[in-house]
Amino acid sequence: GQQLNQSPQSMFIQEGEDVSMNCTSSSIFNTWLWxxxxxxxxxxxxxxxxxxxxxxxxxxxxxxxxxxxxxxxxNISASIPSDVGIYFCAGLDSGGxxxxxxxxxxxxxxxxx
Amino acid sequence: GAGVxxxxxxxxxxxxxxxxxxxxxxxxxxxxxWYQQALGQGPEFLTYFQNEAQLDKSGLPSDRFFAERPxxxxxxxxxxxTQKEDSAVYLCASSLALSxxxxxxGPGTRLTVL
Numbered sequence: 001g002q003q004l005n006q007s008p009q010s011m012f013i014q015e016g017e018d019v020s021m022n023c024t025s026s027s028i029f030n031t032w033l034w035x036x037x038x039x040x041x042x043x044x045x046x047x048x049x050x051x052x053x054x055x056x057x058x059x060x061x062x063x064x065x066x067x068x069x070x071x072x073x074x075n076i077s078a079s080i081p082s083d084v085g086i087y088f089c090a091g092l093d094s095g096g097x098x099x100x101x102x103x104x105x106x107x108x109x110x111x112x113x
Numbered sequence: 114g115a116g117v118x119x120x121x122x123x124x125x126x127x128x129x130x131x132x133x134x135x136x137x138x139x140x141x142x143x144x145x146x147w148y149q150q151a152l153g154q155g156p157e158f159l160t161y162f163q164n165e166a167q168l169d170k171s172g173l174p175s176d177r178f179f180a181e182r183p184x185x186x187x188x189x190x191x192x193x194x195t196q197k198e199d200s201a202v203y204l205c206a207s208s209l210a211l212s213x214x215x216x217x218x219g220p221g222t223r224l225t226v227l
Contacts, residue, residue, distance in 0.1 A: 004155075006155075025138075030178050031212075031214050033214055040221075041220050041221075042117070042206070042218030042219050042220050042221050043156065043205050043218050044206075045215075045217075048214055048215075077212065088155050088156075089152070090155070092212070092213060092214045096214065097142065097169070098211060098212040098214065098215065099146065099161045099168075099212065099213045100158045100161070100169070100171065100172075101146075101148075101156070101158060101214075102158075103153050103155030103156050103157070104155050105153070105154055106153075106154075106155055112138065
């Protein structure tokens with residue numbers, strides 16, 4: 001199936017640092033989504049992006065939908081210990097099916113207090 | 114409850130056993146999705162329901178996998194003759210709208226096949 005390339009695979013940072021992760025695809029998506037997953041829980045939606053070039057913020061999170069519709073990035077500013085978890089990008093609406101999410105493999109974020 | 118619930122949360126099965134995983138979506142949600150998440154991977158699409166109709170089952174790995182949602186609410190994912198490679202977390206999500214982009218995920222069922 002389709003693959004999203006998400007990087008980095010893992011990050012270990014100090015509290016207060018900024019974080020950046022990104023996702024690329026060989027296919028075009030009409031919607032990009034970023035999720036956070038804590039151990040033993042399902043993914044929780046952080047930010048949704050619906051238009052190429054769109055830049056959206058949610059508190060300390062900022063995400064952008066690439067102009068080519070084949071990439072997206074997520075920034076977290078001033079990280080705190082509760083930011084620890086796995087972050088996933090996901091694409092939607094490829095080929096017109098708005099119900100099938102394609103996920104990346106995730107970025108494991110560890111924040112050292 | 115307010116969110117999507119799944120049961121059991123953990124299931125251990127011997128190879129060859131049949132298992133049934135239950136999903137209780139948020140009340141009134143039209144769309145229901147099942148995803149499979151292998152260790153260290155992102156979730157992968159299995160199947161999609163709109164009310165009681167299964168509109169896409171293209172992600173089901175084999176004919177041992179079967180999903181149903183007979184009354185358009187609770188859904189069950191059944192795996193027959195489980196194999197070791199079926200070990201994964203099975204996630205259910207539901208959405209008020211047709212799009213998966215606004216769906217809420219449940220906590221998942223972790224299936225381990227010995």
